[in-house]
Amino acid sequence: MALTDRTRIALIGGGKMGEAIMGGWIAASEHPADRLTAANFTVANPGEERRVYLQGRYGVACVADARAIEGADVVVLAVKPQVMMGVLEQIAEVPAYVGGKDGPLFVSIAAGLCTERLEGALPAGARLVRTMPNTPLLVGAGATTVAGGAQADEADVALVRDLFACLGAAYVIDEDDMDATGAVSGSGPAYVAALIEALRDGGAAQGLEAGLAEALAQQTVYGTALLMRETGQDAQTTRVAVCSPGGSTLAALAAMEEAGFARSLDAGVAAAVFRSKELGQC
Incomplete structure (x- = not known):
């Protein structure tokens, strides 16, 4: 999967980490995020004040719920672990959702939630890449580890690695090591x-x-x-x-x-x- 000016990215969660990821990709001067502009993004965030801020600050489209995934090529799950499963239930119920290999690539930044559990809450065949970023990502100096789920291929994992490398450093690891990297970085x-x-x-x-x-x-x-x-x-x-x-x-x-x-x-x-x-x- 290659990024183009037509790539649609849905950001589920417009909090500090979600904003930092999106803002970093829009501002990045290196491949592959240099192809991304505000027009590529739709942000889902329940708080109206936050949506108004993100629209004004970045010029991105904002909605209140998981309808942001309609037509998306990449869905970044940037919500807290304790609300993640509810969000995945909402995603699965979006009428226009296309699942499996033909659906979007999901990218999780939630700590602790393994790909098996996340995939179990998504329609069968969903492609998922799990990441563990840290807060220095907010200033472009993050350290992110990346692991692919059962349906994600090497190209999916490489794309996510390259995207997060624009926000600091990114490393592809085995998922068995994800808890340890979370504990360190x-x-x-x-x-x-x-x-x-x-x-x-x-x-x-x-x-x-x-x-x-x-x-x-x-x-x-x-x-x-x-x-x-x-x-x-x-x-x-x-x-x-x-x-x-x-x-x-x-x-x-x-x-x-x-x-x-x-x-x-x-x-x-x-x-x-x-x-x-x-x-x-x-």
Whole structure:
């Protein structure tokens, strides 16, 4: 499937993530989203105020319900996991819906809901690709993992990967790894924010003004990630490069390790995976 100026994309859910995805695709300067304009999109969102905003901000067509899928080539399911199944029931009841291989390609961004469960709520044969983006997608720096369902072919998966690569980085994975990637990158921004909070509070405890401490922590996280990406250094090399024998950095890392720094992160990732499986019921 190739994108053209005639491709119809239905965005089900016009919240922050849905808006970021659509806005990023419209603004992208790289293949394949450079072919997409506001005219390609119809957004379904129940809130009238939100619809008015999206129409005014992007010039896209908006409707209140799942009728947005009529004539769509791609349907992006950008709603919260707890309302997803109800939305899929509405989609299946749209009179003009064409299912199976002749129907649209569905793209889910809902955490925890596996393709088997989603496909079970759609008419038989529906093509589905599951994704796990994270919130830095809002600023074009997202990390998204992509896995195809039973009826999606390689071209479907490649198209979705390329679309999300316009919003940061995108990786095709086995669906069995989706909960783990959600625990690392999907939930990861919260871990990084918690790290920044802790560094801020630690700096403040040593006499720094809290705002300055947080700004320093933010810039340090950003700069370290950029350094690693631009130089190709792995995490271990980057860490060792900052440590002088007998210096303050080694003393800090030793104290953090004694306090359970690595163990706490490992436990957090494991807990996120466990909870994701519970919520997904797959």
